[in-house]
Amino acid sequence: MKQAGLKPHLGIFFIAAVLFPSIILSVIAIRSLSREEAFIEKRMHDTLLAEVTHVSSVVAAELNTIEKELNSNTAHLNRDNPEDFLKAWEKQNNLVEVPFLVSGTGEIIYPSYETNPSAAEKTFLDWNRQFFRGEVKIPVYENIAVAYKDEIVKDDNRNYYSDKSERRKSPEVNYSLSQESANIVGEQYQSQQAINSWEQNLPIRQKIYDQAKQTGKSIVMRQVQIEGKSEKDAVLPQKESMFVSEPLSFNQILSKSNSGIIPRSINENLKLIFWRKTEGGRVVGCVINQAALKDRIVGLLPQIYSSARIITVLDENGKPLILPKGVGSRNWQRPFVAKEISSILPHWEAVAYLANPGMVKIEAGAVTFIMWALIMILFISISTGGFLVLKSLRSEMALARQKTTFVANVSHELKTPLTSIKMFAEMLKERRVADEAKKEKYLDLMVSETDRLARLINNVLDFSRMEQGRKQYVLKKENIIVLCRELIEGQRLRLENNGFVVNFITDSNEVMAEIDAEAIKQALINLLSNAEKYSDGGKSIDLEITHDASRVYIQVKDKGKGVPAADVQKIFKEFYRCDDSLTARVKGTGLGLTIASRIARDHSGDIVYKAREGGGSVFTLILPVKAGS
Numbered sequence: 005m006k007q008a009g010l011k012p013h014l015g016i017f018f019i020a021a022v023l024f025p026s027i028i029l030s031v032i033a034i035r036s037l038s039r040e041e042a043f044i045e046k047r048m049h050d051t052l053l054a055e056v057t058h059v060s061s062v063v064a065a066e067l068n069t070i071e072k073e074l075n076s077n078t079a080h081l082n083r084d085n086p087e088d089f090l091k092a093w094e095k096q097n098n099l100v101e102v103p104f105l106v107s108g109t110g111e112i113i114y115p116s117y118e119t120n121p122s123a124a125e126k127t128f129l130d131w132n133r134q135f136f137r138g139e140v141k142i143p144v145y146e147n148i149a150v151a152y153k154d155e156i157v158k159d160d161n162r163n164y165y166s167d168k169s170e171r172r173k174s175p176e177v178n179y180s181l182s183q184e185s186a187n188i189v190g191e192q193y194q195s196q197q198a199i200n201s202w203e204q205n206l207p208i209r210q211k212i213y214d215q216a217k218q219t220g221k222s223i224v225m226r227q228v229q230i231e232g233k234s235e236k237d238a239v240l241p242q243k244e245s246m247f248v249s250e251p252l253s254f255n256q257i258l259s260k261s262n263s264g265i266i267p268r269s270i271n272e273n274l275k276l277i278f279w280r281k282t283e284g285g286r287v288v289g290c291v292i293n294q295a296a297l298k299d300r301i302v303g304l305l306p307q308i309y310s311s312a313r314i315i316t317v318l319d320e321n322g323k324p325l326i327l328p329k330g331v332g333s334r335n336w337q338r339p340f341v342a343k344e345i346s347s348i349l350p351h352w353e354a355v356a357y358l359a360n361p362g363m364v365k366i367e368a369g370a371v372t373f374i375m376w377a378l379i380m381i382l383f384i385s386i387s388t389g390g391f392l393v394l395k396s397l398r399s400e401m402a403l404a405r406q407k408t409t410f411v412a413n414v415s416h417e418l419k420t421p422l423t424s425i426k427m428f429a430e431m432l433k434e435r436r437v438a439d440e441a442k443k444e445k446y447l448d449l450m451v452s453e454t455d456r457l458a459r460l461i462n463n464v465l466d467f468s469r470m471e472q473g474r475k476q477y478v479l480k481k482e483n484i485i486v487l488c489r490e491l492i493e494g495q496r497l498r499l500e501n502n503g504f505v506v507n508f509i510t511d512s513n514e515v516m517a518e519i520d521a522e523a524i525k526q527a528l529i530n531l532l533s534n535a536e537k538y539s540d541g542g543k544s545i546d547l548e549i550t551h552d553a554s555r556v557y558i559q560v561k562d563k564g565k566g567v568p569a570a571d572v573q574k575i576f577k578e579f580y581r582c583d584d585s586l587t588a589r590v591k592g593t594g595l596g597l598t599i600a601s602r603i604a605r606d607h608s609g610d611i612v613y614k615a616r617e618g619g620g621s622v623f624t625l626i627l628p629v630k631a632g633s
């Protein structure tokens with residue numbers, strides 16, 4: 005009985021020591037996996053962003069260099085013979101496409117319609133005549149961060165100090181500087197910080213855009229849409245450019261500086277126009293050759309292709325300036341990261357793509373899938389294992405309990421007949437019974453009690469032989485009808501004395517079968533004894549034999565309470581006894597049906613139970629008949 009206490013402990017132990025830690029481990033594994041994934045993507049994003057930022061600043065610096073170069077080219081414009089100078093300049097520098105000279109009143113002096121202009125010169129004249137005269141305005145681009153620098157710094161400070169209000173008074177800042185200069189240094193540092201980080205600061209950014217719109221500037225839209233899906237990307241407005249544009253006349257542009265490059269969009273193409281103020285209010289300049297410009301920019305690009313990424317520059321039409329060979333086509337306007345370049349090159353972007361965009365997701369997906377699969381397998385094996393362990397433990401314990409009950413039952417069953425045999429034997433020995441009829445009755449009782457004892461001992465011995473596989477059968481051809489008739493007649497007297505009506509029913513005189521007569525008798529006695537034991541009210545037992553060509557059916561029918569439906573499957577199991585009040589009152593070992601059904605099966609037959617119509621049980625012993633009988 006001790007084991008019974010183990011079960012709940014084991015269940016709790018199993019959950020606490022195996023299942024619970026496994027669940028926690030799985031959750032941790034999956035969470036760290038997704039964190040790792042996000043971390044890798046973020047790292048990749050940051051690395052590529054650093055690369056494209058570098059490319060963007062290198063290209064912007066090159067535009068400065070070009071401007072300086074053209075500036076110095078035109079420093080010594082020949083006042084007397086500017087035409088020859090401009091022609092020579094065009095030949096000398098491949099960046100120069102259409103050199104021009106504009107008078108102080110905005111008239112184009114060179115080239116001119118009169119001097120047989122080339123196609124490019126004619127287009128230049130057509131497009132720019134009115135502009136130089138101040139009759140039309142063109143959009144001029146400006147970096148919003150530079151235009152609104154003061155607001156950005158102011159706003160940033162306000163946010164900053166509301167967060168960390170005491171920072172300005174920090175002793176480290178004041179350490180080696182006077183209060184005043186420390187503040188100046190601190191402010192400069194912060195201005196730089198603010199400008200560097202404002203791009204990421206959505207509220208300030210939105211505010212500045214709104215301000216720009218109110219002052220008549222228009223927000224330029226970017227032509228790329230960032231592919232990445234990290235948190236940072238999701239927050240930033242992807243569409244609005246860093247540049248705002250404002251329509252300005254040529255004079256307004258001139259008023260801002262002494263030289264510059266103006267981007268002009270002509271027929272969907274961007275043309276860069278270099279200009280420089282020169283003597284007498286005149287303006288010299290040139291259209292910059294697009295192909296030469298692109299060549300110079302391409303020359304600056306780092307190794308554009310590695311196994312992990314492609315880095316390039318997109319022009320105003322969203323076309324990459326250069327691509328690695330065999331890279332295939334893709335939507336170039338969906339880069340992984342992108343950075344705008346300069347107000348001189350609106351819509352141009354330094355971009356990076358993942359060499360194999362699906363790869364990250366596939367790899368991450370595969371790892372996650374494998375992880376999940378492993379966790380599922382782990383869970384299934386733990387649950388199945390646990391379930392099996394608990395199940396076998398349960399049946400082990402049920403068996404242990406049944407065995408204990410069995411020992412108690414057997415002891416009781418042995419003791420009862422022995423006590424009465426002893427009592428009758430003593431009475432007879434001491435000659436206390438004078439009446440012959442009584443003597444006869446006592447002797448009969450002693451015989452039947454001895455039979456009961458023998459039956460019990462036979463059952464127990466047979467069971468242990470069967471368990472060990474030592475049960476031997478001596479098969480002989482027997483007439484089942486005769487065997488059954490003898491058996492029932494042997495029992496009739498006792499049963500009738502106990503108030504039973506006994507019927508033997510058959511329509512045949514001979515049904516032959518190859519059987520071990522003693523074993524079959526034992527099986528039938530077990531069935532008859534059960535019919536007797538478990539008949540509470542209706543005391544009637546029928547032994548009915550029918551047969552067909554291959555089988556004989558020996559039915560033992562009673563009018564007792566029958567077997568409860570829930571127990572029907574279990575009554576043939578060893579030591580099993582139904583848990584009802586009748587069974588509790590009647591002594592037994594739970595072996596009778598087990599042995600009977602094993603004997604039947606050892607004869608290639610079976611025993612089946614069926615509830616009897618009108619109440620009671622029908623146990624049918626089925627045996628194969630000997631061919632020809």
Ligand code: ADP
Nearest residue numbers: 534538566575581582587592593594595596597
């Ligand atoms: P035992 O009779 O020693 O308990 P058995 O293996 O012969 O063991 O029977 C198993 C159980 O089946 C019994 O405990 C009883 O509850 C039920 N049973 C067997 N025969 C009958 C029957 N004729 N009517 C009702 N219940 C029966």
